Amino acid sequence: MGETFDRVGFVGLGRMGTPMVRRLAAGGVAVRGHDAAPGVAEGLADVLTPVPSAAAAAEGAPVVVLMLPDSGIVEKVVDGGLLDALAPGTLLVDMSTSEPLRTRALAERVAERGATLVDAPVSGGVAGAEAGTLTIMVGGPDDAAQRLTPLLALMGRVRHVGGTGAGHALKALNNLLSASHLLATSEAILAGERFGLDATAMLEAINGSSGRSGSTETKWPTHIVPGTYGSGFTAGLMVKDLRIALGLAEAVDAPRGHAERTLALWSRAVGTLGPEADHTEIARWLRERPEEDQ
Ligand code: NAD
Numbered sequence: 001m002g003e004t005f006d007r008v009g010f011v012g013l014g015r016m017g018t019p020m021v022r023r024l025a026a027g028g029v030a031v032r033g034h035d036a037a038p039g040v041a042e043g044l045a046d047v048l049t050p051v052p053s054a055a056a057a058a059e060g061a062p063v064v065v066l067m068l069p070d071s072g073i074v075e076k077v078v079d080g081g082l083l084d085a086l087a088p089g090t091l092l093v094d095m096s097t098s099e100p101l102r103t104r105a106l107a108e109r110v111a112e113r114g115a116t117l118v119d120a121p122v123s124g125g126v127a128g129a130e131a132g133t134l135t136i137m138v139g140g141p142d143d144a145a146q147r148l149t150p151l152l153a154l155m156g157r158v159r160h161v162g163g164t165g166a167g168h169a170l171k172a173l174n175n176l177l178s179a180s181h182l183l184a185t186s187e188a189i190l191a192g193e194r195f196g197l198d199a200t201a202m203l204e205a206i207n208g209s210s211g212r213s214g215s216t217e218t219k220w221p222t223h224i225v226p227g228t229y230g231s232g233f234t235a236g237l238m239v240k241d242l243r244i245a246l247g248l249a250e251a252v253d254a255p256r257g258h259a260e261r262t263l264a265l266w267s268r269a270v271g272t273l274g275p276e277a278d279h280t281e282i283a284r285w286l287r288e289r290p291e292e293d294q
Contacts, residue, residue, distance in 0.1 A: 009057030055085035087115030121171035126232030162257030236275025
């Protein structure tokens with residue numbers, strides 16, 4: 001059965017964490033929030049109680065949410081005092097896009113403290129976080145997933161997809177698809193433009209045809225055609241996610257020729273654009289790069 005959690009610790013108040021905390025606060029949840037960047041938590045004092053460390057965020061909180069860049073930073077935060085601060089029975093929810101095998105290993109160490117790690121990464125971007133319409137892919141024990149559902153539902157649609165690590169595996173595989181079709185769409189639109197077609201006319205036709213995707217329906221019309229590149233998801237994080245997906249495919253020996261080529265192109269784009277560029281700028285990179293570099 002779902003449970004009403006009215007107190008939550010939240011670590012990582014970046015592009016995603018901030019709007020997610022706003023949704024929790026609007027749902028009546030008291031949040032103790034921490035971020036490593038100076039002044040970030042204090043700047044959100046209208047929706048949370050700023051605290052100076054992840055361990056302090058866990059004080060008196062039955063649920064602690066992490067929304068951090070990657071597994072390395074999640075482990076650094078957990079081993080930097082959070083693990084010792086977890087009371088038995090605490091639910092530690094990693095909503096970052098982390099590595100599924102590292103998540104399983106971390107879950108064992110969290111279990112030794114009598115707490116439970118649940119992975120609950122999200123899809124839907126900053127816009128979805130603001131609107132509370134994220135897709136939340138939950139991995140973990142049935143009872144923990146069920147107890148967390150009403151809390152997570154304040155931030156989006158909850159899908160319990162399997163045991164520990166399943167959410168993180170699925171999220172990386174989703175982003176392999178997302179990165180692939182943004183690249184494929186961009187190559188197709190750029191070829192069409194060079195032939196004399198108009199990008200918007202192409203997108204309208206494709207969106208009623210079999211080539212449509214999130215890239216044709218949202219990313220190209222909203223961020224690339226107007227040249228605003230403001231999705232809020234960086235190219236560096238996309239490369240991280242592709243590496244996770246490829247690592248997973250390698251670990252289970254699944255076919256991965258396409259994933260390898262996709263990662264190679266995205267890595268080259270990030271080499272030029274820098275990791276903080278919006279990921280939709282891959283279209284601009286493709287447009288501006290000499291063909292021999294692609
Ligand atoms: P971000 O870089 O904007 O935010 C990360 C935050 O973590 C920053 O505020 C940073 O200061 C903080 N941080 C880093 N190290 C810390 C530490 N040791 N202790 C405390 N805080 C620390 O990243 P984001 O875009 O919010 O993404 C967060 C996660 O969500 C990533 O795993 C990303 O892949 C995933 N994600 C992002 C989007 C998106 O559209 N931005 C969408 C889906 C999933």
